[in-house]
Amino acid sequence: MYTSFVKYLLNPSSLSIDVPISFVTQFYGEDWADRKMRIYHSSGKIWVVMLKRLKRMPILTDGWETVVSDLKLQKDCLLTFRPMNHFGLYLSSFVNGVCEQSYFTINRHLRLGFTIIEDSFVQQCFGDDVMAGSYEVNYKGSPWTVSTSKVNSNYVFSQGWTQLCNDLGVQEDDLLVFEKLNDVMFDLTVYRDEVEIRLSKKVESDDDDDDDVIQISRADYDKALFKDIEVDDNQPTSVKSPSGTVPTSTPKNVHVKETLKVGDGLHFTTTQDLKGKGKGKLSVDRSVTVDNFNKQCKGRKRYTTSDQTVKHPKKVSRNANKVSRICIDPEYFDFSRKAEYRLRLPVEVVNRAGLSERLQPISVQNLNGDVEVYDTKTELNSGTLRYAVDGWRKFMDDNQLQFGHMLHFTYVTSQRKIVLNGVTSI
Numbered sequence: 001m002y003t004s005f006v007k008y009l010l011n012p013s014s015l016s017i018d019v020p021i022s023f024v025t026q027f028y029g030e031d032w033a034d035r036k037m038r039i040y041h042s043s044g045k046i047w048v049v050m051l052k053r054l055k056r057m058p059i060l061t062d063g064w065e066t067v068v069s070d071l072k073l074q075k076d077c078l079l080t081f082r083p084m085n086h087f088g089l090y091l092s093s094f095v096n097g098v099c100e101q102s103y104f105t106i107n108r109h110l111r112l113g114f115t116i117i118e119d120s121f122v123q124q125c126f127g128d129d130v131m132a133g134s135y136e137v138n139y140k141g142s143p144w145t146v147s148t149s150k151v152n153s154n155y156v157f158s159q160g161w162t163q164l165c166n167d168l169g170v171q172e173d174d175l176l177v178f179e180k181l182n183d184v185m186f187d188l189t190v191y192r193d194e195v196e197i198r199l200s201k202k203v204e205s206d207d208d209d210d211d212d213v214i215q216i217s218r219a220d221y222d223k224a225l226f227k228d229i230e231v232d233d234n235q236p237t238s239v240k241s242p243s244g245t246v247p248t249s250t251p252k253n254v255h256v257k258e259t260l261k262v263g264d265g266l267h268f269t270t271t272q273d274l275k276g277k278g279k280g281k282l283s284v285d286r287s288v289t290v291d292n293f294n295k296q297c298k299g300r301k302r303y304t305t306s307d308q309t310v311k312h313p314k315k316v317s318r319n320a321n322k323v324s325r326i327c328i329d330p331e332y333f334d335f336s337r338k339a340e341y342r343l344r345l346p347v348e349v350v351n352r353a354g355l356s357e358r359l360q361p362i363s364v365q366n367l368n369g370d371v372e373v374y375d376t377k378t379e380l381n382s383g384t385l386r387y388a389v390d391g392w393r394k395f396m397d398d399n400q401l402q403f404g405h406m407l408h409f410t411y412v413t414s415q416r417k418i419v420l421n422g423v424t425s426i
Contacts, residue, residue, distance in 0.1 A: 004082040004189070004196040006175060010369050012068050012075050016054070016061035018371065019081075020194045022414070024051070024058045027083060032058060038088040039067055042100070056361065056373040067091070078104055080177070096120045102179040109165045110172045114156040117148070117178075122155055125180055131155045138181070139168060139188045142201050168199040193331075193414055331413050339396060339405040339423075343389040344379075349411045349418070350387045362389065363417040366399050371417065389418075 005023045024032045033053040037060065038046055047070070050062035071093060073079075078094040092099050096118075103121035108114070122131055134147045137157070144167070146160035164170065168190075175191040190197055335346045350356055355376055365371045375390040389395075401407070401423065408422040 003198075004080060004191075005194050006191050006196075007079045007081070007194065009068070009073050009075060009077050009079055012073055013065075015065050016052075016059040017064055017079075018054075019051070019058040019060060020415075021058055022193075023195050027086070036087065038084070040084055040088055040090045041071065042092070043071075045070060055371075057363070057371060098124055101125060102177055104175060104177045107165070107170055107172060107174045107176055109162050109170070112156075113162065114149070114151065114158040115161055115176065116151075117155040117157065119154055121178075134160075134184075136185045137164060137178075137188050138185060139164075139190075139199070167201050170199065193412060333411040333413070334409070334421075335411070336406055336408045339401050339403050339407050341393050341396070341403075342379075343392040343395075345376075345387045345389065352411060352413045353416055355387050363415065364389065364395060365417055365419045366395070367420055367423070 005020050007017055007019075009017070028035065028051075032051060035051040037049050037051050039049055039060075040046055047063055047067045049060045049064050049067065052059055052061055054061075067073075073093055074095070078097075080092045080094075080099075081089045082092075084090050092102075094102075094104055097103050097105070098118060098121045103118035105116050105118060108116070117131070131148055132150070132155075134145055135157075136143045137146050138144075144160060144164040146157045146164065148155050149158045150156070170176075170190055171192065177189040177191070179187040179189070181187055190199060333346075333348050333352065335349070337343060345353075345355070353362055353376075354360070359376050359378065361373045361375050363371050363373050372395070374392070374395070377388055377390040379386045379388055395401075396403070399420075404425075406424045407420060408424070410419045410421055411417070412419060
């Protein structure tokens with residue numbers, strides 16, 4: 001359940017501000033447009049605005065500019081919105097990263113090993129007192145003990161912070177809001193893709209491998225599994241999915257042992273035990289079960305190699321013990337395309353968006369943070385079905401993009417949104 005959301009005020013002169021559609025549909029259902037909303041503030045002021053639909057996306061308008069003017073909100077300040085009731089939102093604004101007894105920061109525990117404490121918060125809430133020592137960080141009733149240290153001139157949460165992130169599943173680049181409850185305790189709120197998320201502490205298991213299970217698409221699973229299986233040049237081999245048989249012209253028993261670990265990526269250890277007798281079958285010994293390969297794409301059609309014949313014109317390598325690695329991020333997928341009159345979508349984006357099952361609109365965000373919704377379409381290319389964004393020429397013209405430039409995108413799975421991150425010349 002999304003209980004609050006955050007927005008950066010990118011344009012104070014704008015007459016509106018967009019709202020995450022996942023938050024809106026959760027509270028108001030699909031019929032959310034044209035609602036009168038009240039904005040509450042700690043100053044006691046109340047404003048009336050309208051929740052409207054602009055290009056299929058929700059925005060707060062018709063009074064939003066008055067909110068910005070009355071509070072003298074500055075560009076790039078962070079705003080948090082919490083539901084007060086079915087038609088009200090409580091607004092908090094962070095000035096220099098601080099709002100009363102709270103501050104926000106971006107999680108960097110993977111790159112840095114710690115998370116930075118806003119310096120203006122330290123000055124405002126601790127003054128000349130030294131902030132060194134241990135503190136309790138509370139998340140939804142569960143406490144963690146973390147220690148502070150000083151890096152350059154900034155205080156940081158260091159020892160114990162990585163453990164908290166691992167226990168809860170806090171990810172790199174999540175937005176964190178810390179609220180000081182007393183001199184030794186903080187409350188933590190985690191935001192991802194602009195909405196507050198509810199994390200649960202991992203339950204300890206007797207089987208350590210259970211914590212190492214990650215989700216991958218079936219296509220990537222099959223691709224990695226068969227990547228290093230080699231067969232004789234003179235004896236083509238047909239390979240089917242892991243649950244099927246492996247007929248060969250020279251009968252062999254192929255035993256594949258998979259080991260799934262989380263580290264730099266996903267490790268597949270493929271061991272072949274070749275024998276000259278018996279009917280060739282593929283048996284799979286799973287030390288870790290991959291259950292529900294991709295929840296983000298639940299319900300979409302998945303293509304596997306079960307109906308495809310793959311020939312391997314390579315020589316048999318006996319006693320092979322090779323490792324293939326892939327790393328699939330279930331939320332973000334980066335890709336680049338040359339700027340032209342159409343934007344063809346990678347297969348991974350098509351699968352994540354569920355376009356192969358049903359054509360549906362997709363959101364596109366430009367370099368300024370503006371979001372528009374475009375229809376999708378299918379095209380035939382040398383007899384192969386491709387998927388593309390319809391009306392892409394308009395996006396090129398509106399954003400003054402030149403044909404031939406290289407466009408760099410990130411697809412955000414949970415928001416069904418393509419984000420333009422950068423443009424480079426070729």
